[in-house]
Amino acid sequence: MAPVLDFPINVGLIDDVQELKKARKTKIPNRFVRDVAERPAVATTQSPLSTSIPVIDLSKLMKGNKEDFHFEIMKLSASCDEWGFFQVINHGIDLDLLKKIEKVAMEFFMLPVEEKQKYPMAPGTVQGYGQAFVFSEDQKLDWCNMFALGLVPHSIRNPKLWPTNPPMFSDTVETYSREIRKLCKDLLRFIALSLGLRGNVFEDMFGESVQAMRMNYYPACPRPDLVLGLSPHSDGSALTVLQQGKGSTVGLQILKNNTWVPIQPVTNALVINIGDTIEVLTNGRYKSSEHRAVTHKENDRLSIVTFYAPSYEIEIGPMPEMVDENNHSKYRRYNHGEYSRHYVTNKLQDRPEALRVVQEPINACWSICLLGRRVYSPTPPKSAES
Numbered sequence: 001m002a003p004v005l006d007f008p009i010n011v012g013l014i015d016d017v018q019e020l021k022k023a024r025k026t027k028i029p030n031r032f033v034r035d036v037a038e039r040p041a042v043a044t045t046q047s048p049l050s051t052s053i054p055v056i057d058l059s060k061l062m063k064g065n066k067e068d069f070h071f072e073i074m075k076l077s078a079s080c081d082e083w084g085f086f087q088v089i090n091h092g093i094d095l096d097l098l099k100k101i102e103k104v105a106m107e108f109f110m111l112p113v114e115e116k117q118k119y120p121m122a123p124g125t126v127q128g129y130g131q132a133f134v135f136s137e138d139q140k141l142d143w144c145n146m147f148a149l150g151l152v153p154h155s156i157r158n159p160k161l162w163p164t165n166p167p168m169f170s171d172t173v174e175t176y177s178r179e180i181r182k183l184c185k186d187l188l189r190f191i192a193l194s195l196g197l198r199g200n201v202f203e204d205m206f207g208e209s210v211q212a213m214r215m216n217y218y219p220a221c222p223r224p225d226l227v228l229g230l231s232p233h234s235d236g237s238a239l240t241v242l243q244q245g246k247g248s249t250v251g252l253q254i255l256k257n258n259t260w261v262p263i264q265p266v267t268n269a270l271v272i273n274i275g276d277t278i279e280v281l282t283n284g285r286y287k288s289s290e291h292r293a294v295t296h297k298e299n300d301r302l303s304i305v306t307f308y309a310p311s312y313e314i315e316i317g318p319m320p321e322m323v324d325e326n327n328h329s330k331y332r333r334y335n336h337g338e339y340s341r342h343y344v345t346n347k348l349q350d351r352p353e354a355l356r357v358v359q360e361p362i363n364a365c366w367s368i369c370l371l372g373r374r375v376y377s378p379t380p381p382k383s384a385e386s
């Protein structure tokens, strides 16, 4: 079932950040000002500290010789182990299509606010224009405007909540999402191979996979040191594909060894990250890393993000191939649709908690948590009783 919120919520007044920018106010409204511990430490100029995450050349995986293939697969495996993120070049997607999707996204964000508000994001949903993951009046807000679309399969679109798409999106979004879908299928095949698994293992399991897209527009902010563009989170998907606007300044940051590492964009590359589903399926071997976006004092930034996930009916849990006497199962099995629903109905910054793997052995009954809190299973497994 598609995720829909079934309780009433009051989110209070949400300022449109592009309108705030236009008003040229230097004081940031309080709802956007983060608590000290959450504020980004460094302003986001092209900092020498920024890192280029491993870059995978897809053409070498698709049609390289044996040596190239082996080298690239090892690199892929190391990136997923160490970062949960990589960038992909020679991905086979027409660069004109990448330009075109950016163009239509920007055309939309540049519309007068009254036009954009014809596609409102209902509170507690992630469809349409607005701010997602806002559930209360006192919640801090992200310095970001977002347009979110559920794409495939069409059957999961909820007609009551689904705004008709802005006209400029129509063909481009369909073509783009088809191309990204192909890319995700190829990447999942290589990710499976990098784990020594059968290439089709994920696709065979996923059923009719679900795809959603989010366009994030981060206007320049007079005080990037006080706000976040997007709160820290991990993605609930299997894989996420992120396209950054051409000439984009550093905005994406990944949490690595307790430090936020700014990621340097690579021209024409797509950023890929492992989502919660793959983390669970691989029993934690490949990590769904926490990440966030920060803003810039002078430059706006656009990102176009596609989430690729299994069908909602599918049960997810560590694959038997990833569990043995040295690697006990770290997560309980759960229904993916149920997880997606909890994902959408939790505050974004509570998300890292949602996939907490506890250090206690699994027979102590702590397991993956779906509600942003640790869940204690009332029935201990047999082995724990003996």
Ligand SMILES: O=C(O)CCC(=O)C(=O)O
Pocket: 214, 216, 230, 235, 242, 251, 252, 253, 291, 292, 293, 302, 303, 305
């Ligand atoms: O804009 C970015 O760099 C991050 C976007 C993101 O993480 C998301 O939309 O889930």
Ligand SMILES: [Fe+2]
Pocket: 233, 234, 235, 240, 291
């Ligand atoms: Fe994300």
